[in-house]
Every structure is written in structure tokens, then in C-alpha cells.
Amino acid sequence: xxxxxxxxxxxSERFFDRRPVEPEKLDRILEAGRVVPTACNYQPQKFxxxxxxxAMAKLKTVTRFHYNAPLIILVCYDLREVWTNPGDxxxxxYNSGEQDASIAATTMMYEAEELGVHTIWIRGFDSKTVSDVxxxxxxxxxxxxxxxGYPNDRARANGWHYKRKPIEEFVFEL
Numbered sequence: 001x002x003x004x005x006x007x008x009x010x011x012s013e014r015f016f017d018r019r020p021v022e023p024e025k026l027d028r029i030l031e032a033g034r035v036v037p038t039a040c041n042y043q044p045q046k047f048x049x050x051x052x053x054x055a056m057a058k059l060k061t062v063t064r065f066h067y068n069a070p071l072i073i074l075v076c077y078d079l080r081e082v083w084t085n086p087g088d089x090x091x092x093x094y095n096s097g098e099q100d101a102s103i104a105a106t107t108m109m110y111e112a113e114e115l116g117v118h119t120i121w122i123r124g125f126d127s128k129t130v131s132d133v134x135x136x137x138x139x140x141x142x143x144x145x146x147x148x149g150y151p152n153d154r155a156r157a158n159g160w161h162y163k164r165k166p167i168e169e170f171v172f173e174l
Contacts, residue, residue, distance in 0.1 A: 006113055011157035016149035017071045020051075024168040025115045026071070029148070032111035033075075033104040034170035039083035039096035046140060048074040058133050065124040069147030072122070073108065074130070077101040079139040101143040112148055118145040118155070 001009070033047060050059050050072040059066055066072065073149075074108045077097030110117045122145035130142045 001114075002039070003011065003110075004035065006110060009028040010119075011161045012120040013069075013147070013151055013155060014067045014120060014158070015152045015154040015156070016067055016118070016147070017152040018070055019150045020069075021071050021117055021148050021150075025112075025117055026148075028113050028115060029108045029117065030073075033073075033108040036104045036107045038100040038103065042081050042083050042096070042100070043105075044077040044079075044081035044097050045101045045106075046076045046078055048076065048124075048136075050074055050134075050145075062130050063122065063125040063145070065120075065122045065149055066145075067120055069120065070149045071147070073105075073146040073148065074134070074142060075101050075105045075144050075146060076136070076140050076142050097141060098143050105144055105146050108146060112146075113173055116150075117148050118151050121145075122147055143148050 009063045030047060033045060034043075036045070038044065050056065051070065056066075056072075059072060077100060079095070079097060082095040082097040082100070084096070085091070088094045105121070109121065125142070125145070127142040130136070131138070131140065136142070
């Protein structure tokens with residue numbers, strides 16, 4: 001399938017079964033997140049795997065948006081490794097961490113789709129609480145979580161998935 005078709009077909013999975021993601025597929029998904037472009041190639045993105053009984057119990061204390069995915073990738077950035085632009089007048093003290101981590105997460109999401117693994121982008125949590133519960137150092141900043149797994153028999157795209165604004169609302173000539 002070509003990329004645009006893949007992007008249009010991919011949807012946020014909310015109904016996972018319990019099958020684990022095979023190690024070779026997980027390796028490819030993580031590799032996709034490793035090789036993405038980042039600001040000045042600083043590569044601040046970090047991935048923490050949340051699976052297993054103890055880790056999942058902790059996860060359920062920080063968000064209700066886990067959809068029983070058998071694997072969650074907590075995508076963070078290392079504040080010590082980000083590119084900064086202190087002179088930006090719109091974004092005071094801008095750093096590239098959230099942007100770089102989001103590029104990595106998006107790329108992993110599409111690689112998963114290519115491999116037949118469904119995903120859901122999760123941002124319904126407090127970053128400081130996640131850091132505290134999982135014992136992350138202060139310089140490791142949680143950006144989002146990516147739930148991964150295989151769909152169960154209730155799986156389907158949410159109706160919102162198919163509602164797209166026309167291209168004219170996105171593209172403008174300067």
C-alpha cells in the first residue's frame with residue numbers, strides 16, 4: 001500500500017485484544033522512531049516500554065486512556081539533548097523536544113500500521129505525575145503514549161475518523 005493510502009486508512013484503535021506484539025515487529029517500530037529527522041540531529045527522543053502486570057498497574061494510575069493495549073510506548077525527550085532557539089519572539093525559550101518526540105511517535109505509528117499493528121495516540125495524562133510514578137529523572141519529559149496491539153472483534157474506526165476538512169482550509173498562498 002502506498003503511504004497516502006496507509007495514512008488515510010489508519011485510525012485510532014480503541015479495542016485491542018491481548019495478543020502481544022511480536023519482538024521483530026516491535027524492533028522495526030522502535031527503529032522507525034530512532035531514525036527520524038530531529039532538529040540539528042540531536043535525537044532527544046526516548047522510548048519507555050510499558051507492558052507486564054506491574055508496569056500496566058502503574059499506567060492505570062496515571063491515565064484511564066489505555067484501551068487495554070498490551071503494549072504502551074511512553075515517548076519522551078531528554079531536555080539535555082534538545083535544540084533551542086532562545087531568540088524566537090513567539091516561543092520564548094523554545095526547544096525542539098516535543099516536536100522531535102512527536103515526529104518519532106508519528107513515524108512509529110505509521111510503521112506499526114504498515115506491519116498490521118494498530119495504535120492509538122494517548123495524551124490524556126499529567127506529565128509530572130507520569131514522571132513521578134515511573135521514576136523518570138527531571139530532564140526526561142513525557143510527551144505522549146502510543147498504545148500498540150492487535151484489534152479485537154469490536155474494532156472499528158470512530159465516526160470522527162472520516163470527517164476531514166477540505167484542503168482549502170489547510171493550504172494558503174503567501
